[in-house]
Amino acid sequence: MIENRIFNFSAGPAVLPEDVLLQVRDNLLNYKNCGLGMMEMSHRGKEFTEIIQDTEATLRKLLSISDDYAVIFTTGGATNQFSMVAMNLLGGATGNYINTGVWSKKAIAEAKKFGEVHVAASSEGDSFSSIPTNIDLSNNAAYLHFTSNNTIFGTQFSAEPQAGSTPLICDASSDFLHKPLDVSKYGLIYAGAQKNLGPSGVTLVVIRKDLLERIPENLPIMMDYRTYVDGESLYNTPPTLPIYVVGEVLKWIDAQGGLVEMEKRNRNKAAVLYQAIDAGDFYRGTAQKGSRSVMNVTFRLASENLESLFLEKAKAAGFSGLKGHRSVGGIRASVYNAFPSQGVDALVEFMKEFESSNG
Template structure:
């Protein structure tokens, strides 16, 4: 961490230092080819090897079954809000959504342009401080799929276990993909923007079961059809080359750390240190209900807005950056994705204890 601050930003989030160091070399001269990575043809054998390695590493780490396609798409995770219903719904078709935060709310708005959308659960009246239990909602028998967001960055909530349904299960995992072991075979489609846990902004990963590729209405634009990209190995048009490369480097780093099971234990420990600090005093108050707490994003408040502003300013001065909470709930938010170092959480906890002692409410 020499000359670097601790970056608690919710996204783009912190990346492994060794990945950044390698990328800085490869941008100038990739593997001694004399060409920088971001200058290189996406159809060159060198970049094709990068893309193949990135996909194979993701398949290995997530244990993705053979009957799933891995797509590297552009347009951000927000483009999936309309691509999913555009490809999987149509006139007279229905889908069920769980509304647990800003990003699910945006997805619901887009989906209503393409089908009949039922919101089976919403915690909006509680300022999205929780996710539902299995018995709090039901999925209409006519629904094509059930959609949910696995982790909510703004409100600091997360599904500790996933919904059970006989319908196609779809999840936005933008802020917790690769942070814990999941069974991909339970899902029809998983998507995630890279900029929180996998790499820089610019590439969105879509993992889609092959049978869903044939459900797309025939009037869907070519570029917005999943099968277009699946059939061409994500090379229908020029892909986001640099982000794909960085994702591959992050996956190599994750494998060296012991893979997803190992990083999950590290994430549990990091979050535990911070939650223990919050729970040990009435000075700090976590936003999420305990049963819905996120391991990735921890939102909390201080006794008043003035203290929160002072807390954020003084934390920044000592190299604890990006702690300002989202405007919708105020307060503070610590995003501690896979690459965020444990020592940064320790430093934050030490600062929180000192700040409380120096600034009584």
């Protein structure tokens, strides 16, 4: 155990498994006794070649990813993927998007720079407190893009939207690997690592190989998915340390029992929090019950002054990262894969005590 650890509810960069942190600490100085620290080795050397190959292999194992899909490691986060998806895959057709909050709106705005965009569904009318169910695909749809989990508003898709034969594209940055996933339903999945996979600096992309045939010529070389696929994510120097840490997190997930176990733990943690929120009227959940996220639990108190006091007392009690996004305020508890259930139990006890003192 690492001493003096607080409970980190940050939405990202977020908590990492302690076992992984300890392993990384040791290998920062001397990776497997090879005489080099993890940050010092060449990305084309034997050691890192094994690391990136093992990381991909573990991801493929966890998700049963077939050879019909390529796994690549990019940079620039999900924000860069907003551009890359449209640049690579619109192909003169119409990009269809489901608008469920800030990040999907950013993806829509970026796609409009490169072609036609159709908003196939939106929950903006109810302040993004729910997940829309009626999808209206346009004619000549290039793809249907959705954000699986919305960190700011605390909503989450419980199942994939129905797109028929239209390729489904998912920004899974904040809930990737929180439960089993049927990759065969998707054309492309991307996820920034810094919430559920590892540190910031690397983005995982899983792309169906037949979609590579759509990519137009003469794209900027680092904005072309083929550059990463053909170069095995090594065309230029990749973020070696973040890729290594992601690999260790994937091994940790596998050792814990895989994605079935992750889903069980995550649902249990979220259920404990939502039960505490719903127990009375002192706390009020912001997401509609059928659309609630198991990753980011958002709620409000009666006033902003009371919320400020809650955050002040919570920090003093050893809870970090509970302040809601600056655009909406409130309280947000992010309980990703690595977040311990003990932290949820401790927060619930704090919530009860705070209500008793201030209700």
